[in-house]
Amino acid sequence: MTMNLYPSFGLLLVDDEPSFLRSLSIALERSGGITHIHRCQESREVMGILARENIGLVTLDLTMPHLSGERLLKRIVEEHPDIGVIVISGLNQVETAVNCIKLGAFDYFVKTDEEGRLIEGVKRAIHLQELRRENQELRKRFLNDTLEHPEAFAHIVTGDKGMRSVFQYLESVAPTNQPILVSGESGVGKELIARAAHTLSGRQGPLVCVNVAGLDDNVFADTLFGHQRGAFTGAEQARAGMIEQAADGTLFLDEIGDLSMASQVKLLRLLQEGEYYPLGSDRPKRMRARVVVATHQDLGEKQRAGEFRKDLYYRLRTHQVHIPPLRQRKSDIPLLLEHFLSEAAEELGKDKPTYPPELTVLLANYGFPGNVRELRAMAFDAISVHKARTLSMDVFKRTIHQTNQDAGTDLAVERTVFAADESLPTLHEVTDLLVHEAMRRAEGNQSIASRLLGISQPALSKRLKKMRTS
Template identity: 65%
Template sequence: MRENLYPSFGILLIDDEASFLRSFSLLLEMTVGINHVYTCDDSRQAMDLIEKNDIGLVLLDVNMPYLSGELLLSAIVERHPDINVIMLSGLNQLETAMDCIRLGAFDYFVKTTDQVRLVDGIKRAIKMQEMRLENQEMRRLFFSGALQNPEAFEDIVTQDKSMKLVFQYIESISKNNRHVLITGESGTGKEAIAQVIHNLSGRKAPLICMNVAGLDDTLFSDTLFGHHRGAFSGADKARLGMIEQANGGTLFLDEIGDLSLSSQVKLLRLLQEGEYYPLGSDTPKRVNARIIVATHQDLEAKQMDGSFRRDLYYRLCMHQVELPPLRKRLADIPLLLEFFLEKAADELEVNKPTAPKELAVLLQNYSFPGNVRELQALCFDAVSRHRGGVLSMSVFKRACESADTKIAVSENQTSSLYPNDLPLPTLQESAELLVDEAMRRANGNQSIASRLLGISQPALSKRLKSRTTPS
């Protein structure tokens, strides 16, 4: 069985001319990388082939002996309505074309006309079928609420519902070849998600990672496309580009938001044409790698200021995975804390220290600008300093004190805290409400609550006692 078949479903060519079947199969593979092709030169065997194989697209000749194309079209539409059928004819017959469209054909082409139009029509039909299958798979996953491959996500520690939805979406898109855009703040685990997508894709070649931040146009081209010997001064030997190293696998381009405009043009052409030229070569090479990109930047804002091409963005966002920041995954913080403490202890070859109960509560009230990566670094630092007893909170407290721990109000929260149609609370009432909220967030811990309020613990304790003391 051939590996890395494209598309994921089979394409069946039905024509009584064996020479056309051979030449057109070769054309599809050489021009657009379509290699999941079945051929049939006897229309009587067509339905049996469809029944036995996972066929998503049929290219069907109109004029054939035994069963005509129109009769076979009717049978396919009736028994397999989800299969797209493109009709082919040696003659430009308008009436026949209209009849085929009425019978349910996806499109109609004349063999003798420009083959580019026919190939483009096939690519459109493939995309339509892929979208239908993806939507079908997403509905199935969302309604089932269960992951089909939970082991693929075992390295990502979470119990957050939004992350579970991300996992379900990833499962539904992993098998196709369309590009994926992963967005999220720095440290949210974008490369780990790219690795999961690659693992679930079933591709046998490896995931190749390339960080494009800081690369000028020449270095970007050389790194991505490679070069031939003598392509430029100092090129004393050939070099394989990252895209060729990822052949049959996945190419992950990180920090895509930092790519220069001139490099964006080259990446756009790679995505559009599916081919590239190594530096110093006049012979194009076909792309046989899925491309995943990631950024922590707001690409829509960069489009508005002209620093990111809109056409490239639309090419990249066919599938978009957005990872939530750690401050929106509060329930995951205790899990991650234990996971990273154990991991740090293993790597440093020491016993895992016991974390104080209030540590998780403290961290749940920290904004974590560095997200999961920052929590991991804090845990490793704390374990490396640990000398016995309960784990000290000093490393974590220092991080909380040195940064602005106030979680910013979300951008869509534009309404006032105090609606105009209600009276303002008194200053005393507001203070009481604020103390109550701080104690709630601190899970009753006065030390953490006082830190959130910006007052000393004795001052908070005095205020709390005054509530229960009769005046």
């Protein structure tokens, strides 16, 4: 299996000292997880390499024979302005450093500087280059309204423009190594988005899914990090954690909002350091998986309430995708209904039935607290009891009625309906407005409109006649 290179673009190390190039390469790979490295000892070959390879960042020595680092820096900035340059020099001179920054260098380091500081500088430059490339990709996709890989979203049934924007954003951020936070209500399909992100990343490893809700700190650590033999009572043999199982792939952590504070600290360290210790081991392992997390909770609100770490929250939301609820993309309801009816009929060994046109009107006026998952359950329930040629609406009506009854107390939540600086309409005017709105939403269907108003159909019919004659 081929190991995925990080970052997605190449890092070119330029220095005429082979020993320095070798030691820097090893340090970047061991301490920074940076594996997409090119090395060059001859400064005259650099421009040719930049023309041939997908290079995003260059580390450049200043004092080299033939073509000096300063002259090379000028050429790179002029001919390849999208490539970042870090100068690494043996000269500890403020004037030289300032001049390099003025010429366009991203940063300046002295070779005798602490190795950790240099590696952090390279990682920081890689992150900024990734953000720059993502912004360029986003602009291109939104301006052209294109999807480069629509096949990655083939398993997601939608025609909604908001969802298309989500797909375009995912295409832009999927190749990077940064975490993705997927938010949205329960049942909107967050795991499907995680699968699409994994497919788009091009990673050769598997997608490993873990629901972290209800895991205490010890179970969370053992699940993710694994353990050595004898790490605790009952650990008779070593076990690889989910991070190791997801090597060169994607680790999907669902319900991340339910993590305890202690487990949040462990996850933060994993994301910051890129390494972890299996339980019972004193030798660190490098994380080779991309992390995608999901939650139905408002992490921003939990963070303000002190229930979620601020540093972890901001690290997770480097790339954030919000999936709109089904009630905000009602044009998807007919598409999803067709899909689930076909799926249910095939699974249950029945012919797919036709359904009355007013069914989609009924569903469009329902809030779907369970979102796509709830619509799927409705469709399967309806097919399971279906016997006639036309699908009955009874299952759908019964579910909607029961949900509305259960949520009856929630409907009394105070809402601002009338403007404070305007006079109140009369009761008669309000009634007429409600009837008009209900009939509009029901597309003229009195049975559905009466359900929306909470009255009987004869009562609505009587009201409509009175409105026409008045």
